[in-house]
Amino acid sequence: MNPFSYQRAATPDAALHAITARGAKFLGGGTNLVDLMKYGVETPTTLIDVTHITSTEITSAPNGITTIGAGVRNSDLANHQIIRTNYPLLSHALLSGASAQLRNMATTGGNLLQRTRCYYFSDTAFSQCNKRTPGSGCAAMRGFNRIHAILGASESCIATNPSDMSVALAALNATIRVQGPKGKRAIPIADFHRLPGTTPNIDTNLKPDELITAVELPAPRFAKNSFYVKVRDRQSYAFALVSVAAGLELDGNTIKSAGLALGGVAHKPWRSAEAEKALIGSPATPETFRKASELAVAGAQPHAHNAFKIELAKQSIVRALTLAAQGVQA
Amino acid sequence: MSTPLCTSEEELLEQNPTPAEIEISRRTFVKAAGILGAGVATGIPTLASAQDAQDAAATTPHTVNLTLKINGKSYALTALDTRTSLLDALREDLNLTGSKKGCDHGQCGACTVLVDGRRVNSCLTLAVAAEGAEITTIEGLAQGDVLHPVQAAFVEHDAFQCGYCTPGQICSTVALIEEHKKGTLSTVSFETGQTVNPQLTDNEIRERMSGNICRCAAYPNIVAAVRAAAMGVRV
Numbered sequence: 001m002n003p004f005s006y007q008r009a010a011t012p013d014a015a016l017h018a019i020t021a022r023g024a025k026f027l028g029g030g031t032n033l034v035d036l037m038k039y040g041v042e043t044p045t046t047l048i049d050v051t052h053i054t055s056t057e058i059t060s061a062p063n064g065i066t067t068i069g070a071g072v073r074n075s076d077l078a079n080h081q082i083i084r085t086n087y088p089l090l091s092h093a094l095l096s097g098a099s100a101q102l103r104n105m106a107t108t109g110g111n112l113l114q115r116t117r118c119y120y121f122s123d124t125a126f127s128q129c130n131k132r133t134p135g136s137g138c139a140a141m142r143g144f145n146r147i148h149a150i151l152g153a154s155e156s157c158i159a160t161n162p163s164d165m166s167v168a169l170a171a172l173n174a175t176i177r178v179q180g181p182k183g184k185r186a187i188p189i190a191d192f193h194r195l196p197g198t199t200p201n202i203d204t205n206l207k208p209d210e211l212i213t214a215v216e217l218p219a220p221r222f223a224k225n226s227f228y229v230k231v232r233d234r235q236s237y238a239f240a241l242v243s244v245a246a247g248l249e250l251d252g253n254t255i256k257s258a259g260l261a262l263g264g265v266a267h268k269p270w271r272s273a274e275a276e277k278a279l280i281g282s283p284a285t286p287e288t289f290r291k292a293s294e295l296a297v298a299g300a301q302p303h304a305h306n307a308f309k310i311e312l313a314k315q316s317i318v319r320a321l322t323l324a325a326q327g328v329q330a
Numbered sequence: 331m332s333t334p335l336c337t338s339e340e341e342l343l344e345q346n347p348t349p350a351e352i353e354i355s356r357r358t359f360v361k362a363a364g365i366l367g368a369g370v371a372t373g374i375p376t377l378a379s380a381q382d383a384q385d386a387a388a389t390t391p392h393t394v395n396l397t398l399k400i401n402g403k404s405y406a407l408t409a410l411d412t413r414t415s416l417l418d419a420l421r422e423d424l425n426l427t428g429s430k431k432g433c434d435h436g437q438c439g440a441c442t443v444l445v446d447g448r449r450v451n452s453c454l455t456l457a458v459a460a461e462g463a464e465i466t467t468i469e470g471l472a473q474g475d476v477l478h479p480v481q482a483a484f485v486e487h488d489a490f491q492c493g494y495c496t497p498g499q500i501c502s503t504v505a506l507i508e509e510h511k512k513g514t515l516s517t518v519s520f521e522t523g524q525t526v527n528p529q530l531t532d533n534e535i536r537e538r539m540s541g542n543i544c545r546c547a548a549y550p551n552i553v554a555a556v557r558a559a560a561m562g563v564r565v
Contacts, residue, residue, distance in 0.1 A: 005392040006412045006458045027459065034415075034454045035435050045389065047412075049459055075448075079514045088525070095517040099541025100509070101502065102436055104448040105455070228520070236517075236540035 001037050008049045012179060012211060018048045019209050020181075026050045026211060028110030029073065031102050036115060040124050041132055054109060055214060058082055064219025067177075070109030070212045074165065075100065077108060087217055089226035089247050089259075093168035096230040099237050109212035112166060112176065112192065115203060116159035116267075117239050118148065130156045131200040146305040147241065150313070151297065152266040157200030158303060161193055161268050162239050168228060170269035171245035171259035174217050180210035193268030200267070221257055222247025227323035229316045230263075240264035242313045246320035248284065255279045255288070260296060260321070265313055272296040275317075284325040286318065293317035396461045400426065401470025412458050417441045419457035420467060428468035428497045432543070439542035442498035443467045449505035451541075468497035471504065480504050480559045489555035491546035499542045499552055506538050507560050530560050 006027075009015035018024060023045030027033060036042040055069025058080045066082055077083060078094035094103065120126045120139040128137035140148050140158050148158040166189070174189040193204050206212065226247040232238040243263035249256040258279040262270040275296035282288040293314040300310045393409040398419065405424050417434075420426040420443070429452055432440030436451040443452045444466040471478035477485070480503045490496040510530050518537040519528040528534060535556045536549070544552060 001413045003389045003391045004412055006394065006456065027456075030456060030459065031436055031451070031454050034456060038435065047456075051459070075514070079512075084515070084525070088520070091515060092517065092520045095515060095520070099439065100506070100538055101439060101442055101449050101451045101541045102454075105450050230517075236537050 001040070002043045002045065004037075004044050005046050006049065007046070009053050012053055012213070015048055015050050015053060015211055016179065016181060016209065018046070019211070021046050024048055026109075028054075028071070028107035029102075029105035030110075031098070031106045032110065032114050036122065039122050041115075041122055050109075050211065051107065054107070054211075060086070066217040066220075068108055068215040068217070070107060070214055072108045074098070074103040074106040074108070074111060077165075078103065086220035086223050087168075087172060089171060089222055089228055089245055090165070090168045090217075092226070092228040093164040093230075093243075093245055096228055096240075096243070097164035108165070108215055111163055112169075112212060112215075113204065113206070114161070114163045114166075117162045118159040119144075121159060131159060131196075131203075134199070134201045141303070144305060145303040147239070147264075148303055148306055149266050150300040150302050150306060150309045151262075151270050152195045152268070153301065154196045154198065154200070156198050157196035157267065159196065159200065159267060160264055161203075161266070162264075163269070164228070164230065164240065164243060164263060166193065167243055167261045167263035167269045168245045169215065169217075170261035170271045171226075171247050172217055172222070173259060174215050176206075176212060177214040177216060178206060178210045179213050180207055184213070186216070189269070190271060196267045203267075221249040222259060222324070225250055225324045225327055226259075227320045229320040229323070231312060231316055242309055242316050244313070244316045244320035245269075246317070246324040248279070248321065248324045250284060250325065253283050253285075255282055255284055258292075260292065260317065262296065262313060262317070265297075265300075265309060270296075272298075274298065279321075284321075286322065289318045289321040290314075292321065394458055396458055398424075398457065398460060398465060399463065400424070400465045401467060407457070410457060412456070414457045415453050416443070416445075416455040416457045416460045416465070417452035420452065426467055426469055429501075430494055430497055432495065432498075437543070438495070438498075439502060440495045440498040442501045442542065444501055444505055447505070447508065449502050449541075466501070468501055471500065478504065479562070480507070480555075483555040483559035484552075487551045487555035487558060489548055489551040490544075491548050495542060495544045495546075499539070499544065502539060502542045503556050503559060506535075506556065509538070510534075510560060530557070532557065535560075 025044035027047040027049045054071030056071045057069045060066045060082050074094050078091045084091050121129050121131050126139045128139040130138055149160050169189045176187045176192050228245050230240050230243040232240055240263045245261045247259035258276045260275050275292040278292045278295055297310055297313050392412045395408050398405050420429050429443055430440040432438035434453045436454040441453040442449050445463045480500050513527045516537045518533050519525050532553050535553050
């Protein structure tokens, strides 16, 4: 690990000033950043600990909008009464990820910035990785790519985003609140993470000098009917091969509105507007769900070892929507 | 706990020393073995070590003075490299070697300690970031010679084989029981539909303990120990 100086920011402004130093990075729970520093993938020269200045509050406004402080730990978020009652999909997704220990450490803001678990990225013994070393090539493309992307990938990078939380946030249509030197702005979750294109080294549209301050959830629609399906190589404590966050707003048996996002299949949480459109106004039946699943993976491009993900994604979508329609106990 | 879990250690010493002597002997042996291993490794020049040397020359370590509160006591650390994990500070600087280093990447749970009562991976926690927090390690659970109920349950149920992951398993269990008392959920709670004060079934225990890997696969007995400790069964 390269040496670094450590400082605890006293105020958000102080943090925003400190981040302008060359090689500076914000430190949240450290579960991903410190890990990648040990591997020599991340090499910050200054760490600015923001866990003491980012909000750890979760509040609900009268209009139903819920605001989650960026410093809220994943375990606290998953178990907060507002989230459990109004957004059980988010609780379910969070609790499907990592371990109790890691969820106790990881923050909301940090989880949004989790980097890929592509082994060619985290192992510096592989010289080719456009995400780690732009222009070096992609070892996964002709390597062992069972865990890699089937949607939205490019010639430069076929890595996937590993977050479970972000998949639920995509289905819930969250907004990310950030603060930078030019003030505050809001980024819809759909625009927060990027597809790899020719610059897979840039994961998100957050600027290097911006700090995530909060995540906003719109008034709840899927409190009664949502489910998170996560398919992985072992039953617990593993990253998703495919995951599905499904939320339905039902009027009788008719779908009034829907949120559907996939994890483990793309460089960002994969949300299909076509699939959601097909669900809205349709009856909550297996036929409807199957049609939506076909639309959700339209244009999928498998690589040598991950063609199974297309069928797995379709079946997981049908399962998630079916269980969502059955309803969850809050 | 300074009592060894493995009888082979006693056999190695071929005598009946006090537990404290065993602990010192084992530490000395392990440290000597580590130094030997490092010597062998440095004897072979590699690309990686050349790169490491370059990196080290490019920048110098940053050091800090800090105080850590561990098991109710304050420990001053001077000129600590900021890169030091909480785990390394405990083991290498403070001689609190109960917390174990398994993977050093947050994947095995052997390093689990409690920070402000919450279980965390001390290998991914920077020591400097833990300043100000109340840290509890395996050494802080027993009251003198009286084992913590979770420790007692692990002994009673023979919930280990080699014992290496056990301090992490026990710290994790202590936190699990508190979390469950508060009504926290797991992903299993959603799958079973038990999303209000879920019962601590064996499936719940397995899911909630999944951050602690046991290479000996003593899982059935670990689940039994966790179940017994959670139910407050006195042994």
